[in-house]
Amino acid sequence: MKEYFVKMRVIILGQYPLDMKKIRGGVETCIIGLVNELKKYSDIELHVITKEIMWENITKVEDNVTIHYLASPPLPRFVTIKTIDQHKTIKKIKELKPDVVHAHMTAGPGYCALKSGFPNIVTVHGITKEEYDPKIRPGLLDTIRRMVAVPMEDYVFKHAKVLTVVSYYVKKNIKPFCKGEIYIIPNGIRNEFFEIENNEIENMLLFVGGIEPRKSLLNLLKAVKIIKKEIPDVRLHIVGSVRKQRYYNSLVEYVNQNNLNDNIIFKGELSDEEVKKEFSECSVFVLPSKVESFGIVLAEAEACGKPVVASNIGGIPYVIDDNETGFLVEYGDIDGFANKILLLLNDKNLRNKIGIAGMEKAKQFSNKDIAKRYYNLYNAVIHNGKRK
Known part of the structure; x- marks a missing residue:
């Protein structure tokens, strides 16, 4: 009798470049490295959902990865993050029906992962309250960004059942606000x-x-x-x-x-x-x-x-x-x-x-070791049936 092999459907949610020659920042670098290793796993059906400033959605299939670029208008992020971007992201997650969503960053991706209702992991790369501290970013636009992003981050800390952090420093600082499990998994190097x-x-x-x-x-x-x-x-x-x-x-x-x-x-x-x-x-x-x-x-x-x-x-x-x-x-x-x-x-x-x-x-x-740790965590989250 023929055996059927069911793959684990994983969504990586976060920044991902449209042009691989132009990588924007540390989070994007980490996601690229993780994707490059996860796509080697034969039992993973891998999807990436990201947003890009453009007028029409684009879907690319390359090297065992399906990348969904969701169109976002050329407006300040604090305008789109809880409106257009959030609506499109959650809709796409529900269309794909993943086994697990791995969101990178709290405000935006993490919030959408929880609201989607599917099992999820949120990676905390930085603490919004720190990065948008008025002493560092005192301007009006940054004040508005902080007013939008911090409540979303607070929601993630309160409701996420599984979080990963990139260092002990982050774990120590967010632990008092979190109810879920927190694992330290550092960023990987390509x-x-x-x-x-x-x-x-x-x-x-x-x-x-x-x-x-x-x-x-x-x-x-x-x-x-x-x-x-x-x-x-x-x-x-x-x-x-x-x-x-x-x-x-x-x-x-x-x-x-x-x-x-x-x-x-x-x-x-x-x-x-x-x-x-x-x-x-x-x-x-x-x-x-x-x-x-x-x-x-x-x-x-x-x-x-x-x-x-x-x-x-x-x-x-x-x-x-x-x-x-x-x-x-x-x-x-x-x-x-x-x-x-x-x-x-x-x-x-x-x-x-x-x-x-x-x-x-x-x-x-090394990205190979980091990807292995996430692979094991994906399986644990799926098998434990953890949801928002």
Whole structure:
């Protein structure tokens, strides 16, 4: 008698690029890596639901994955998140009738996953209340975003039965508000970061991330000014899109006023291959953030064998082992940040030693292992019949 094999239907809900050459941010990077591994499982029917600013829905089928790009009008996200986007997302989930929905982020995807009524897992990549703290984002639009997103996040924390978080820091901070189970599963690194060649250009620093106040780039520019006194040809490449124009303008003004034009280069938003080239050529990777739940770029730097100097905040200590795979500096200690960078730039053997340790550390963030953990969790959620 012929046996019939029933696949597990899984929906990944969250940011996913229309153009793989243009990857937007850490969450999107993590979802891509997870999808690339899950599609190798013969017993999974994999779907991705994402939104894209356009006028008509697009569905692509490629490499055992069906990607549903839901059209979203060119309006501020706080306008569409609880109206058009929510309606379309829940409708599509119900059409697909999944065994489990895996939502990335609370406000938006997580909220829709719970409202759909299907078994679900919500991954908390960052805490909205922190990322939209008025001290970091005081503007009117950010205030409106906070007013819309925080209640959605609160709903997810209160009603989700299974959540995953990217670091112990996130778990500790959301646990008092959650009733469900919380598992720590870090963000994964795409395999190609382990294969990037080291084409180091001496005295080259690299920052990758959005240009916004919570990344504290002004502190980094001040550190470069200190470093320049000892290493005049030090260079910092800042890779990432401008998310706050006024903040970016203040950075450019500081560069001009302090004669740092030859030392600091704003590279803008680069393609995936161009970003990898920047990783390949840097001597030290730097991240001076004030708020960071994980910092996937840190793990990517480790995978490339690059030493890191970063703020000792949030989930960063979960990724970087101080004095082993990099140096952690208390937030706001500009002199301390500059001194650690100088220590690395002046000692190639130390850079190599820390870089090797970082590559070993990064193995625990491999997408293959992360996907296996999620595969097991999907099965557990389905078999336990957990719902919203």
